[in-house]
Amino acid sequence: MTFYFIEPLLYLSAMGLGLGAFIGEINGTSYVQFIAPGIIASSAMWAAASESTYGSFVKMHYQKIYHAMVAAPLSIEEVVAGEILYAAFKAVIYGSIILLVITAFGLVASPWALLTPLVLVLAGFVFALLGMIWTGLVPNIDTFSFFFTLVVTPMFLFSGVFFPIDNLPGFVQIAAWFLPLFHVVVLLRSLVFGEIGLYLLTHVGILILTIVILFPFPQRLMRKRLGI
Amino acid sequence: MKEPIVMAKNLRKSYGDLQAVKGIDFKIYQGECFGILGPNGAGKTTTVAMLYCFLPVTKGHLEVLGMDVTNSPRQIKMKLGVVPQENNLDLELTVLENLIIYASYFDIKKRTAEKKALELLAFFNLMEKKDINVEQLSGGMKRRLALARGLINSPEMLILDEPTTGLDPEARHIIWQHLRLLKQQGLTIVLTTHYLEEASQLCDYLFIIDQGEIIERGSPRELVEKHIGRYVLELELPAEKHQCLLEELDSNVKGYKLLGNTLYLYLNSEGQYAATKLQQYPYISYQLLRPANLEDVFLKLTGKGLLGGE
Numbered sequence: 001m002t003f004y005f006i007e008p009l010l011y012l013s014a015m016g017l018g019l020g021a022f023i024g025e026i027n028g029t030s031y032v033q034f035i036a037p038g039i040i041a042s043s044a045m046w047a048a049a050s051e052s053t054y055g056s057f058v059k060m061h062y063q064k065i066y067h068a069m070v071a072a073p074l075s076i077e078e079v080v081a082g083e084i085l086y087a088a089f090k091a092v093i094y095g096s097i098i099l100l101v102i103t104a105f106g107l108v109a110s111p112w113a114l115l116t117p118l119v120l121v122l123a124g125f126v127f128a129l130l131g132m133i134w135t136g137l138v139p140n141i142d143t144f145s146f147f148f149t150l151v152v153t154p155m156f157l158f159s160g161v162f163f164p165i166d167n168l169p170g171f172v173q174i175a176a177w178f179l180p181l182f183h184v185v186v187l188l189r190s191l192v193f194g195e196i197g198l199y200l201l202t203h204v205g206i207l208i209l210t211i212v213i214l215f216p217f218p219q220r221l222m223r224k225r226l227g228i
Numbered sequence: 229m230k231e232p233i234v235m236a237k238n239l240r241k242s243y244g245d246l247q248a249v250k251g252i253d254f255k256i257y258q259g260e261c262f263g264i265l266g267p268n269g270a271g272k273t274t275t276v277a278m279l280y281c282f283l284p285v286t287k288g289h290l291e292v293l294g295m296d297v298t299n300s301p302r303q304i305k306m307k308l309g310v311v312p313q314e315n316n317l318d319l320e321l322t323v324l325e326n327l328i329i330y331a332s333y334f335d336i337k338k339r340t341a342e343k344k345a346l347e348l349l350a351f352f353n354l355m356e357k358k359d360i361n362v363e364q365l366s367g368g369m370k371r372r373l374a375l376a377r378g379l380i381n382s383p384e385m386l387i388l389d390e391p392t393t394g395l396d397p398e399a400r401h402i403i404w405q406h407l408r409l410l411k412q413q414g415l416t417i418v419l420t421t422h423y424l425e426e427a428s429q430l431c432d433y434l435f436i437i438d439q440g441e442i443i444e445r446g447s448p449r450e451l452v453e454k455h456i457g458r459y460v461l462e463l464e465l466p467a468e469k470h471q472c473l474l475e476e477l478d479s480n481v482k483g484y485k486l487l488g489n490t491l492y493l494y495l496n497s498e499g500q501y502a503a504t505k506l507q508q509y510p511y512i513s514y515q516l517l518r519p520a521n522l523e524d525v526f527l528k529l530t531g532k533g534l535l536g537g538e
Contacts (some may be wrong), residue, residue, distance in 0.1 A: 007527075064316035071280055071310040072333035073302045227243075228283055 008135025038161030044095035052131030088124030109193025309383035368399030379497030
Protein backbone atom coordinates (compact mmCIF):
# COMPACT_ATOMS: atom_id res chain seq x y z
CA MET A 1 0.00 0.00 0.00
CA THR A 2 2.59 2.55 1.03
CA PHE A 3 4.39 1.76 -2.20
CA TYR A 4 1.89 4.00 -3.96
CA PHE A 5 2.92 6.85 -1.71
CA ILE A 6 6.58 6.57 -1.84
CA GLU A 7 7.06 6.16 -5.55
CA PRO A 8 5.51 9.49 -6.55
CA LEU A 9 7.53 11.24 -3.87
CA LEU A 10 10.68 9.57 -5.11
CA TYR A 11 10.01 10.80 -8.63
CA LEU A 12 9.32 14.26 -7.28
CA SER A 13 12.58 14.42 -5.43
CA ALA A 14 14.80 12.61 -7.95
CA MET A 15 13.48 14.34 -11.02
CA GLY A 16 12.31 17.54 -9.45
CA LEU A 17 15.29 18.29 -7.31
CA GLY A 18 17.94 16.12 -8.90
CA LEU A 19 17.22 16.81 -12.55
CA GLY A 20 15.76 20.19 -11.72
CA ALA A 21 19.13 21.43 -10.57
CA PHE A 22 20.31 21.19 -14.20
CA ILE A 23 17.16 22.45 -15.82
CA GLY A 24 16.26 26.05 -15.69
CA GLU A 25 12.77 27.29 -15.40
CA ILE A 26 10.01 25.89 -17.52
CA ASN A 27 7.35 28.38 -18.47
CA GLY A 28 8.38 30.58 -15.61
CA THR A 29 8.32 28.00 -12.86
CA SER A 30 10.95 25.83 -11.26
CA TYR A 31 11.22 22.29 -12.55
CA VAL A 32 9.98 20.65 -9.38
CA GLN A 33 6.96 22.93 -9.38
CA PHE A 34 6.38 22.09 -13.02
CA ILE A 35 6.31 18.35 -12.56
CA ALA A 36 4.37 18.29 -9.26
CA PRO A 37 0.85 18.31 -10.81
CA GLY A 38 1.95 15.63 -13.24
CA ILE A 39 3.09 13.51 -10.34
CA ILE A 40 -0.34 13.83 -8.76
CA ALA A 41 -1.92 12.72 -12.01
CA SER A 42 0.35 9.79 -12.47
CA SER A 43 0.01 8.60 -8.89
CA ALA A 44 -3.75 8.47 -9.46
CA MET A 45 -3.16 6.55 -12.66
CA TRP A 46 -0.87 3.98 -11.09
CA ALA A 47 -3.23 3.50 -8.13
CA ALA A 48 -6.32 2.89 -10.26
CA ALA A 49 -4.49 0.81 -12.84
CA SER A 50 -2.82 -1.45 -10.28
CA GLU A 51 -5.99 -2.06 -8.31
CA SER A 52 -8.11 -2.82 -11.37
CA THR A 53 -5.51 -5.17 -12.79
CA TYR A 54 -3.59 -7.13 -10.18
CA GLY A 55 -6.08 -6.42 -7.41
CA SER A 56 -9.12 -7.48 -9.38
CA PHE A 57 -7.47 -10.38 -11.15
CA VAL A 58 -6.46 -12.01 -7.89
CA LYS A 59 -9.99 -11.68 -6.56
CA MET A 60 -11.59 -12.93 -9.74
CA HIS A 61 -9.26 -15.66 -10.88
CA TYR A 62 -7.48 -17.01 -7.85
CA GLN A 63 -9.96 -16.40 -5.06
CA LYS A 64 -13.03 -16.72 -7.26
CA ILE A 65 -14.74 -14.03 -5.26
CA TYR A 66 -16.74 -12.77 -8.22
CA HIS A 67 -18.37 -16.19 -8.42
CA ALA A 68 -19.36 -15.97 -4.76
CA MET A 69 -20.83 -12.53 -5.26
CA VAL A 70 -22.83 -13.49 -8.34
CA ALA A 71 -24.20 -16.50 -6.45
CA ALA A 72 -25.68 -13.86 -4.14
CA PRO A 73 -28.29 -11.39 -5.46
CA LEU A 74 -25.72 -9.41 -7.42
CA SER A 75 -25.15 -9.31 -11.15
CA ILE A 76 -21.69 -9.44 -12.65
CA GLU A 77 -22.26 -5.93 -13.96
CA GLU A 78 -22.74 -4.70 -10.42
CA VAL A 79 -19.66 -6.52 -9.19
CA VAL A 80 -17.51 -5.01 -11.94
CA ALA A 81 -18.94 -1.55 -11.36
CA GLY A 82 -18.09 -1.91 -7.69
CA GLU A 83 -14.52 -2.91 -8.48
CA ILE A 84 -14.12 0.05 -10.82
CA LEU A 85 -15.54 2.38 -8.19
CA TYR A 86 -13.07 1.10 -5.64
CA ALA A 87 -10.09 1.51 -7.97
CA ALA A 88 -11.23 5.05 -8.81
CA PHE A 89 -11.66 5.79 -5.14
CA LYS A 90 -8.08 4.73 -4.49
CA ALA A 91 -6.92 7.04 -7.25
CA VAL A 92 -8.68 9.96 -5.62
CA ILE A 93 -7.24 9.19 -2.21
CA TYR A 94 -3.66 8.71 -3.34
CA GLY A 95 -3.71 11.67 -5.67
CA SER A 96 -5.14 13.88 -2.94
CA ILE A 97 -2.48 12.80 -0.50
CA ILE A 98 0.22 13.74 -3.00
CA LEU A 99 -1.53 17.07 -3.40
CA LEU A 100 -1.29 17.64 0.34
CA VAL A 101 2.38 16.76 0.29
CA ILE A 102 3.25 19.13 -2.51
CA THR A 103 1.18 21.85 -0.87
CA ALA A 104 3.21 21.33 2.26
CA PHE A 105 6.33 21.87 0.19
CA GLY A 106 4.92 25.13 -1.07
CA LEU A 107 4.60 24.02 -4.66
CA VAL A 108 0.96 24.95 -5.09
CA ALA A 109 0.29 28.39 -6.46
CA SER A 110 -3.47 28.71 -6.48
CA PRO A 111 -6.62 27.83 -4.50
CA TRP A 112 -8.05 26.39 -7.69
CA ALA A 113 -6.01 23.37 -6.73
CA LEU A 114 -8.85 22.46 -4.37
CA LEU A 115 -10.74 21.18 -7.39
CA THR A 116 -8.07 18.53 -7.86
CA PRO A 117 -10.08 15.70 -6.28
CA LEU A 118 -12.84 16.24 -8.85
CA VAL A 119 -10.38 15.80 -11.67
CA LEU A 120 -8.99 12.76 -9.88
CA VAL A 121 -12.44 11.18 -9.90
CA LEU A 122 -12.46 11.36 -13.69
CA ALA A 123 -8.88 10.13 -13.86
CA GLY A 124 -9.66 7.29 -11.47
CA PHE A 125 -12.55 6.06 -13.55
CA VAL A 126 -10.66 6.24 -16.82
CA PHE A 127 -7.69 4.26 -15.58
CA ALA A 128 -9.82 1.82 -13.62
CA LEU A 129 -11.78 1.11 -16.79
CA LEU A 130 -8.67 0.65 -18.88
CA GLY A 131 -7.20 -1.71 -16.31
CA MET A 132 -10.44 -3.62 -15.93
CA ILE A 133 -10.72 -4.14 -19.68
CA TRP A 134 -7.29 -5.71 -19.61
CA THR A 135 -8.32 -7.88 -16.65
CA GLY A 136 -11.29 -9.07 -18.66
CA LEU A 137 -8.99 -10.14 -21.46
CA VAL A 138 -5.80 -11.55 -19.99
CA PRO A 139 -5.27 -15.33 -19.88
CA ASN A 140 -2.97 -15.18 -16.88
CA ILE A 141 -1.42 -12.75 -14.49
CA ASP A 142 1.89 -12.41 -16.33
CA THR A 143 0.30 -10.62 -19.27
CA PHE A 144 -0.39 -7.59 -17.12
CA SER A 145 3.20 -6.55 -17.65
CA PHE A 146 2.21 -5.79 -21.26
CA PHE A 147 -0.44 -3.42 -20.03
CA PHE A 148 2.01 -1.55 -17.88
CA THR A 149 4.82 -1.51 -20.44
CA LEU A 150 2.75 -0.69 -23.50
CA VAL A 151 -0.01 1.47 -22.10
CA VAL A 152 0.71 2.89 -18.66
CA THR A 153 4.40 3.66 -18.93
CA PRO A 154 4.24 5.39 -22.34
CA MET A 155 1.43 7.51 -20.97
CA PHE A 156 3.51 8.29 -17.92
CA LEU A 157 6.40 9.43 -20.09
CA PHE A 158 4.70 11.22 -22.94
CA SER A 159 1.74 13.02 -21.38
CA GLY A 160 3.52 16.14 -20.29
CA VAL A 161 4.38 14.98 -16.79
CA PHE A 162 8.12 15.53 -17.03
CA PHE A 163 8.38 17.95 -19.92
CA PRO A 164 6.03 20.04 -22.01
CA ILE A 165 5.20 18.34 -25.24
CA ASP A 166 4.98 21.62 -27.15
CA ASN A 167 8.42 21.15 -28.66
CA LEU A 168 7.86 17.60 -29.84
CA PRO A 169 6.93 16.89 -33.46
CA GLY A 170 3.37 17.68 -34.47
CA PHE A 171 2.19 14.10 -34.74
CA VAL A 172 3.31 13.38 -31.18
CA GLN A 173 1.38 16.37 -29.92
CA ILE A 174 -1.71 15.13 -31.73
CA ALA A 175 -1.18 11.60 -30.44
CA ALA A 176 -1.07 12.97 -26.89
CA TRP A 177 -4.71 13.94 -27.18
CA PHE A 178 -5.49 10.24 -27.29
CA LEU A 179 -3.74 9.65 -23.98
CA PRO A 180 -6.11 10.18 -21.06
CA LEU A 181 -3.24 11.09 -18.76
CA PHE A 182 -2.40 14.04 -21.00
CA HIS A 183 -5.79 15.60 -20.30
CA VAL A 184 -5.51 14.95 -16.59
CA VAL A 185 -2.08 16.57 -16.49
CA VAL A 186 -3.27 19.64 -18.38
CA LEU A 187 -6.21 20.01 -16.00
CA LEU A 188 -4.21 19.54 -12.82
CA ARG A 189 -1.38 21.79 -13.92
CA SER A 190 -3.87 24.52 -14.77
CA LEU A 191 -5.61 24.16 -11.43
CA VAL A 192 -2.41 24.11 -9.41
CA PHE A 193 -1.01 27.16 -11.21
CA GLY A 194 -4.37 28.90 -11.29
CA GLU A 195 -4.33 29.27 -15.10
CA ILE A 196 -8.00 28.70 -15.70
CA GLY A 197 -9.87 29.08 -18.93
CA LEU A 198 -12.96 27.71 -20.64
CA TYR A 199 -10.76 25.63 -22.91
CA LEU A 200 -10.22 23.30 -19.95
CA LEU A 201 -13.78 22.06 -20.37
CA THR A 202 -12.67 20.40 -23.59
CA HIS A 203 -10.29 18.23 -21.62
CA VAL A 204 -12.99 17.47 -19.05
CA GLY A 205 -15.35 16.57 -21.85
CA ILE A 206 -12.87 14.22 -23.43
CA LEU A 207 -12.35 12.40 -20.14
CA ILE A 208 -16.09 12.08 -19.56
CA LEU A 209 -16.60 10.83 -23.10
CA THR A 210 -13.86 8.27 -22.62
CA ILE A 211 -15.52 7.00 -19.45
CA VAL A 212 -18.92 6.74 -21.11
CA ILE A 213 -17.55 4.87 -24.11
CA LEU A 214 -15.39 2.46 -22.11
CA PHE A 215 -17.84 1.71 -19.32
CA PRO A 216 -19.77 -1.25 -20.73
CA PHE A 217 -16.69 -3.14 -21.93
CA PRO A 218 -15.31 -4.53 -18.67
CA GLN A 219 -18.80 -5.75 -17.73
CA ARG A 220 -19.27 -7.51 -21.04
CA LEU A 221 -15.83 -9.03 -20.94
CA MET A 222 -16.25 -10.27 -17.39
CA ARG A 223 -19.61 -11.83 -18.15
CA LYS A 224 -18.04 -13.70 -21.02
CA ARG A 225 -15.07 -14.64 -18.91
CA LEU A 226 -17.16 -16.21 -16.18
CA GLY A 227 -19.11 -18.11 -18.81
CA ILE A 228 -22.41 -16.51 -17.91
CA MET B 229 -50.18 -33.17 -2.89
CA LYS B 230 -47.12 -31.11 -2.13
CA GLU B 231 -46.02 -28.52 -4.66
CA PRO B 232 -42.41 -28.97 -5.77
CA ILE B 233 -40.11 -26.09 -4.95
CA VAL B 234 -37.95 -26.84 -7.95
CA MET B 235 -39.32 -27.93 -11.28
CA ALA B 236 -37.16 -28.59 -14.31
CA LYS B 237 -38.61 -29.51 -17.68
CA ASN B 238 -36.45 -30.34 -20.63
CA LEU B 239 -33.63 -28.33 -19.07
CA ARG B 240 -30.76 -27.78 -21.43
CA LYS B 241 -27.38 -26.09 -21.29
CA SER B 242 -25.13 -25.81 -24.32
CA TYR B 243 -21.86 -24.05 -24.92
CA GLY B 244 -21.87 -23.67 -28.67
CA ASP B 245 -21.80 -27.22 -29.98
CA LEU B 246 -21.03 -28.74 -26.63
CA GLN B 247 -24.12 -29.93 -24.79
CA ALA B 248 -23.46 -30.04 -21.08
CA VAL B 249 -27.02 -30.79 -19.99
CA LYS B 250 -29.27 -32.49 -22.51
CA GLY B 251 -32.90 -31.86 -21.69
CA ILE B 252 -33.47 -33.20 -18.18
CA ASP B 253 -36.62 -33.24 -16.05
CA PHE B 254 -36.79 -33.37 -12.29
CA LYS B 255 -38.67 -32.06 -9.27
CA ILE B 256 -37.46 -31.25 -5.79
CA TYR B 257 -39.82 -31.08 -2.81
CA GLN B 258 -39.63 -28.95 0.29
CA GLY B 259 -37.75 -30.50 3.20
CA GLU B 260 -35.98 -33.23 1.29
CA CYS B 261 -32.30 -33.75 0.80
CA PHE B 262 -31.93 -34.14 -2.94
CA GLY B 263 -28.81 -35.57 -4.48
CA ILE B 264 -27.30 -35.16 -7.91
CA LEU B 265 -24.83 -37.93 -8.46
CA GLY B 266 -22.46 -38.51 -11.32
CA PRO B 267 -18.83 -38.66 -12.43
CA ASN B 268 -16.77 -35.55 -13.14
CA GLY B 269 -17.96 -33.75 -16.21
CA ALA B 270 -21.42 -35.28 -16.06
CA GLY B 271 -23.21 -31.96 -15.80
CA LYS B 272 -23.82 -31.82 -12.03
CA THR B 273 -22.20 -28.43 -11.48
CA THR B 274 -23.81 -27.03 -14.61
CA THR B 275 -27.23 -28.17 -13.44
CA VAL B 276 -26.99 -26.61 -9.99
CA ALA B 277 -25.42 -23.45 -11.40
CA MET B 278 -28.60 -23.02 -13.39
CA LEU B 279 -30.62 -23.68 -10.23
CA TYR B 280 -28.94 -20.87 -8.35
CA CYS B 281 -29.31 -18.57 -11.35
CA PHE B 282 -25.62 -18.26 -12.02
CA LEU B 283 -25.61 -19.83 -15.49
CA PRO B 284 -28.33 -18.87 -17.93
CA VAL B 285 -30.56 -21.68 -19.17
CA THR B 286 -30.10 -22.47 -22.86
CA LYS B 287 -33.46 -24.11 -23.38
CA GLY B 288 -36.31 -25.59 -21.38
CA HIS B 289 -38.08 -24.52 -18.24
CA LEU B 290 -36.68 -24.12 -14.74
CA GLU B 291 -38.71 -22.88 -11.84
CA VAL B 292 -37.27 -22.39 -8.38
CA LEU B 293 -39.42 -21.41 -5.39
CA GLY B 294 -42.25 -20.69 -7.75
CA MET B 295 -40.27 -18.28 -9.93
CA ASP B 296 -38.75 -18.68 -13.35
CA VAL B 297 -34.95 -18.47 -13.23
CA THR B 298 -34.79 -16.47 -16.44
CA ASN B 299 -37.22 -13.80 -15.25
CA SER B 300 -36.55 -13.50 -11.54
CA PRO B 301 -32.95 -14.44 -10.77
CA ARG B 302 -32.42 -11.81 -8.12
CA GLN B 303 -35.55 -12.67 -6.16
CA ILE B 304 -34.68 -16.36 -6.29
CA LYS B 305 -31.11 -15.72 -5.16
CA MET B 306 -32.41 -13.78 -2.16
CA LYS B 307 -33.97 -16.98 -0.85
CA LEU B 308 -31.25 -19.44 -1.75
CA GLY B 309 -28.08 -20.40 0.01
CA VAL B 310 -25.18 -21.48 -2.16
CA VAL B 311 -21.99 -23.30 -1.24
CA PRO B 312 -19.97 -23.56 -4.47
CA GLN B 313 -17.43 -26.23 -5.17
CA GLU B 314 -14.40 -24.04 -4.53
CA ASN B 315 -14.07 -22.11 -1.31
CA ASN B 316 -14.31 -18.59 -2.62
CA LEU B 317 -14.00 -16.86 0.69
CA ASP B 318 -12.48 -13.42 0.97
CA LEU B 319 -8.95 -14.15 2.16
CA GLU B 320 -8.31 -10.55 3.18
CA LEU B 321 -11.08 -10.59 5.77
CA THR B 322 -11.62 -12.36 9.06
CA VAL B 323 -14.09 -15.17 9.56
CA LEU B 324 -16.77 -12.91 11.00
CA GLU B 325 -16.21 -10.16 8.43
CA ASN B 326 -16.71 -12.64 5.60
CA LEU B 327 -20.18 -13.43 6.90
CA ILE B 328 -21.18 -9.85 7.52
CA ILE B 329 -19.98 -8.58 4.14
CA TYR B 330 -21.76 -11.42 2.40
CA ALA B 331 -24.95 -10.62 4.29
CA SER B 332 -24.83 -7.10 2.86
CA TYR B 333 -25.33 -8.53 -0.62
CA PHE B 334 -28.77 -9.61 0.58
CA ASP B 335 -29.59 -6.17 1.98
CA ILE B 336 -29.40 -7.56 5.50
CA LYS B 337 -28.76 -4.85 8.07
CA LYS B 338 -25.48 -5.07 9.87
CA ARG B 339 -26.92 -5.70 13.31
CA THR B 340 -29.11 -8.55 12.09
CA ALA B 341 -26.23 -9.92 10.09
CA GLU B 342 -23.91 -9.87 13.04
CA LYS B 343 -26.39 -11.71 15.23
CA LYS B 344 -27.02 -14.36 12.61
CA ALA B 345 -23.32 -14.64 11.89
CA LEU B 346 -22.51 -15.37 15.51
CA GLU B 347 -25.28 -17.98 15.67
CA LEU B 348 -23.88 -19.68 12.62
CA LEU B 349 -20.32 -19.58 13.89
CA ALA B 350 -21.49 -21.24 17.09
CA PHE B 351 -23.38 -23.90 15.15
CA PHE B 352 -20.36 -24.72 13.02
CA ASN B 353 -17.93 -24.55 15.93
CA LEU B 354 -15.99 -21.64 14.50
CA MET B 355 -16.60 -19.17 17.31
CA GLU B 356 -13.03 -19.18 18.53
CA LYS B 357 -11.84 -18.32 15.05
CA LYS B 358 -14.20 -15.46 14.43
CA ASP B 359 -11.53 -12.77 14.32
CA ILE B 360 -8.92 -14.85 12.62
CA ASN B 361 -7.94 -14.24 9.02
CA VAL B 362 -9.54 -16.80 6.76
CA GLU B 363 -6.21 -17.57 5.16
CA GLN B 364 -5.10 -19.26 8.35
CA LEU B 365 -7.94 -21.76 8.55
CA SER B 366 -7.65 -25.40 7.65
CA GLY B 367 -9.49 -26.78 4.64
CA GLY B 368 -12.23 -28.27 6.78
CA MET B 369 -12.77 -25.02 8.66
CA LYS B 370 -12.89 -23.02 5.45
CA ARG B 371 -15.54 -25.34 4.14
CA ARG B 372 -17.57 -24.96 7.32
CA LEU B 373 -17.28 -21.21 6.96
CA ALA B 374 -18.46 -21.47 3.35
CA LEU B 375 -21.40 -23.46 4.65
CA ALA B 376 -22.12 -20.83 7.29
CA ARG B 377 -21.93 -18.16 4.64
CA GLY B 378 -24.45 -20.06 2.54
CA LEU B 379 -26.90 -19.82 5.43
CA ILE B 380 -26.39 -16.16 6.36
CA ASN B 381 -29.58 -15.11 4.60
CA SER B 382 -31.66 -17.88 6.25
CA PRO B 383 -32.42 -19.46 2.88
CA GLU B 384 -35.34 -21.70 2.01
CA MET B 385 -33.08 -24.01 0.06
CA LEU B 386 -29.38 -24.70 0.40
CA ILE B 387 -27.42 -25.78 -2.65
CA LEU B 388 -24.06 -27.44 -2.16
CA ASP B 389 -21.76 -28.34 -5.01
CA GLU B 390 -19.50 -31.20 -3.95
CA PRO B 391 -19.45 -30.13 -0.31
CA THR B 392 -16.83 -32.55 0.93
CA THR B 393 -14.52 -33.00 -2.03
CA GLY B 394 -10.96 -32.54 -0.94
CA LEU B 395 -11.64 -32.92 2.77
CA ASP B 396 -10.18 -35.55 5.04
CA PRO B 397 -12.59 -38.17 6.44
CA GLU B 398 -13.01 -36.47 9.78
CA ALA B 399 -13.86 -33.11 8.21
CA ARG B 400 -16.23 -34.88 5.86
CA HIS B 401 -18.12 -36.55 8.68
CA ILE B 402 -18.39 -33.29 10.56
CA ILE B 403 -19.97 -31.63 7.53
CA TRP B 404 -22.42 -34.52 7.21
CA GLN B 405 -23.43 -34.11 10.83
CA HIS B 406 -24.11 -30.41 10.29
CA LEU B 407 -26.13 -31.12 7.17
CA ARG B 408 -28.21 -33.72 8.98
CA LEU B 409 -29.00 -31.22 11.73
CA LEU B 410 -29.99 -28.62 9.18
CA LYS B 411 -32.22 -31.12 7.48
CA GLN B 412 -33.91 -31.89 10.78
CA GLN B 413 -34.64 -28.20 11.08
CA GLY B 414 -36.61 -28.44 7.86
CA LEU B 415 -34.13 -26.98 5.37
CA THR B 416 -34.38 -28.26 1.81
CA ILE B 417 -30.94 -29.34 0.67
CA VAL B 418 -29.67 -30.00 -2.83
CA LEU B 419 -26.22 -31.42 -3.16
CA THR B 420 -24.04 -32.71 -5.93
CA THR B 421 -21.47 -35.34 -5.22
CA HIS B 422 -19.44 -38.12 -6.67
CA TYR B 423 -19.10 -39.81 -3.30
CA LEU B 424 -21.59 -42.64 -3.09
CA GLU B 425 -21.36 -42.85 0.66
CA GLU B 426 -22.32 -39.21 1.01
CA ALA B 427 -25.35 -39.71 -1.21
CA SER B 428 -26.37 -42.85 0.69
CA GLN B 429 -26.00 -41.18 4.06
CA LEU B 430 -27.66 -37.87 3.34
CA CYS B 431 -30.03 -38.05 0.42
CA ASP B 432 -33.70 -38.93 0.50
CA TYR B 433 -33.88 -38.91 -3.24
CA LEU B 434 -31.36 -38.59 -6.00
CA PHE B 435 -30.76 -38.80 -9.67
CA ILE B 436 -27.67 -40.06 -11.45
CA ILE B 437 -26.51 -37.94 -14.32
CA ASP B 438 -23.96 -39.00 -16.88
CA GLN B 439 -22.88 -37.01 -19.93
CA GLY B 440 -25.71 -34.56 -19.45
CA GLU B 441 -28.51 -37.09 -19.18
CA ILE B 442 -30.35 -38.54 -16.19
CA ILE B 443 -29.85 -42.27 -16.31
CA GLU B 444 -31.69 -43.26 -13.12
CA ARG B 445 -33.49 -41.73 -10.20
CA GLY B 446 -34.92 -42.83 -6.88
CA SER B 447 -34.06 -43.12 -3.21
CA PRO B 448 -30.65 -44.66 -2.50
CA ARG B 449 -32.18 -47.79 -1.03
CA GLU B 450 -34.67 -48.25 -3.85
CA LEU B 451 -31.94 -48.01 -6.45
CA VAL B 452 -29.69 -50.49 -4.74
CA GLU B 453 -32.49 -53.01 -4.22
CA LYS B 454 -33.79 -52.59 -7.72
CA HIS B 455 -30.51 -52.95 -9.55
CA ILE B 456 -28.27 -54.99 -7.33
CA GLY B 457 -29.79 -56.68 -4.34
CA ARG B 458 -28.39 -56.76 -0.83
CA TYR B 459 -24.99 -58.31 -1.13
CA VAL B 460 -22.16 -58.20 -3.59
CA LEU B 461 -19.35 -60.63 -3.89
CA GLU B 462 -16.19 -59.23 -5.41
CA LEU B 463 -13.84 -61.75 -6.96
CA GLU B 464 -10.63 -61.81 -8.84
CA LEU B 465 -9.92 -64.90 -10.82
CA PRO B 466 -8.54 -65.78 -14.24
CA ALA B 467 -10.76 -64.73 -17.15
CA GLU B 468 -11.21 -68.20 -18.52
CA LYS B 469 -12.77 -69.36 -15.24
CA HIS B 470 -15.48 -66.69 -15.22
CA GLN B 471 -17.96 -68.55 -17.36
CA CYS B 472 -17.86 -71.82 -15.52
CA LEU B 473 -18.06 -70.06 -12.16
CA LEU B 474 -21.20 -68.24 -13.24
CA GLU B 475 -22.74 -71.44 -14.49
CA GLU B 476 -21.96 -73.13 -11.23
CA LEU B 477 -23.46 -70.39 -9.08
CA ASP B 478 -26.39 -70.02 -11.42
CA SER B 479 -29.52 -68.93 -9.56
CA ASN B 480 -27.58 -67.69 -6.58
CA VAL B 481 -26.50 -64.76 -8.61
CA LYS B 482 -28.97 -62.13 -9.77
CA GLY B 483 -26.56 -60.38 -12.09
CA TYR B 484 -22.92 -59.48 -12.40
CA LYS B 485 -20.49 -56.91 -13.74
CA LEU B 486 -16.96 -57.34 -14.92
CA LEU B 487 -14.63 -54.41 -14.40
CA GLY B 488 -11.05 -54.99 -15.39
CA ASN B 489 -10.12 -58.26 -13.71
CA THR B 490 -12.68 -58.00 -10.95
CA LEU B 491 -16.00 -59.76 -11.12
CA TYR B 492 -18.84 -58.22 -9.13
CA LEU B 493 -21.55 -60.76 -8.39
CA TYR B 494 -24.94 -59.50 -7.29
CA LEU B 495 -26.16 -62.13 -4.91
CA ASN B 496 -29.66 -63.31 -4.20
CA SER B 497 -30.69 -63.64 -0.61
CA GLU B 498 -29.27 -67.13 -0.56
CA GLY B 499 -26.03 -65.56 -1.60
CA GLN B 500 -24.28 -66.60 1.54
CA TYR B 501 -24.40 -70.07 0.10
CA ALA B 502 -22.46 -68.90 -2.91
CA ALA B 503 -19.86 -67.29 -0.74
CA THR B 504 -19.23 -70.42 1.28
CA LYS B 505 -19.21 -72.59 -1.82
CA LEU B 506 -16.48 -70.48 -3.30
CA GLN B 507 -14.17 -71.36 -0.50
CA GLN B 508 -13.66 -74.63 -2.28
CA TYR B 509 -13.16 -72.99 -5.62
CA PRO B 510 -9.59 -72.76 -6.81
CA TYR B 511 -7.97 -69.87 -8.69
CA ILE B 512 -9.62 -67.10 -6.73
CA SER B 513 -6.96 -64.57 -5.83
CA TYR B 514 -9.20 -62.03 -4.12
CA GLN B 515 -12.62 -62.35 -2.54
CA LEU B 516 -14.84 -59.95 -0.61
CA LEU B 517 -18.44 -60.29 0.49
CA ARG B 518 -20.02 -56.94 1.30
CA PRO B 519 -23.36 -55.10 1.31
CA ALA B 520 -24.47 -53.68 -2.03
CA ASN B 521 -24.12 -49.93 -2.47
CA LEU B 522 -24.71 -47.10 -4.91
CA GLU B 523 -21.38 -47.56 -6.60
CA ASP B 524 -22.54 -50.97 -7.75
CA VAL B 525 -25.62 -49.30 -9.20
CA PHE B 526 -23.45 -46.85 -11.03
CA LEU B 527 -21.03 -49.47 -12.26
CA LYS B 528 -23.93 -51.47 -13.56
CA LEU B 529 -25.62 -48.55 -15.29
CA THR B 530 -22.61 -46.92 -16.81
CA GLY B 531 -19.84 -49.43 -16.73
CA LYS B 532 -17.47 -47.14 -14.89
CA GLY B 533 -16.85 -46.23 -11.28
CA LEU B 534 -18.07 -42.87 -9.94
CA LEU B 535 -14.48 -41.81 -9.46
CA GLY B 536 -13.71 -42.88 -13.00
CA GLY B 537 -13.49 -39.34 -14.26
CA GLU B 538 -10.66 -38.32 -11.93
